[in-house]
Amino acid sequence: GLPDRARHLQALRIRAERVREAAGRDRERLAEIRALTGEVDRAVDALPEPRRTDPDVRALRHLLDEYRVALFAQPMRTAVPVSAKRIRSAVDVLAP
Numbered sequence: 001g002l003p004d005r006a007r008h009l010q011a012l013r014i015r016a017e018r019v020r021e022a023a024g025r026d027r028e029r030l031a032e033i034r035a036l037t038g039e040v041d042r043a044v045d046a047l048p049e050p051r052r053t054d055p056d057v058r059a060l061r062h063l064l065d066e067y068r069v070a071l072f073a074q075p076m077r078t079a080v081p082v083s084a085k086r087i088r089s090a091v092d093v094l095a096p
Helices: 002-045 049-053 055-072 084-093
Strands: none
Touching: 002 055, 002 084, 049 055, 055 084
C-alpha cells in the first residue's frame, strides 16, 4: 500500500545519497589505481623483454589486481595482504 511505497521511496533516496557519496571515494580510488598502474607499467617497461614475464613481475601485477579488490570490493577480502606501499616497494625491487 501507500505506506510501503513511501518507505520504498525513502529507501531509494537514501541509496541515491550513498551512491553520490561513494562516487567521490571511487573517483579518488580510481585515480590511485591509475597512478599505481602507471608506476608498475613504467617499471616493467624498463625491464629487458625476457624479464617482463618473470615470477616477481607477475606477482607485482597480481598485487595490483588484489589492490583493486581491496579498494572496490572490500567485502570480498584480498588473497594476500596488499597496500599501495607494498606495491611501490615491489616496484622499487625490480631492477632493469
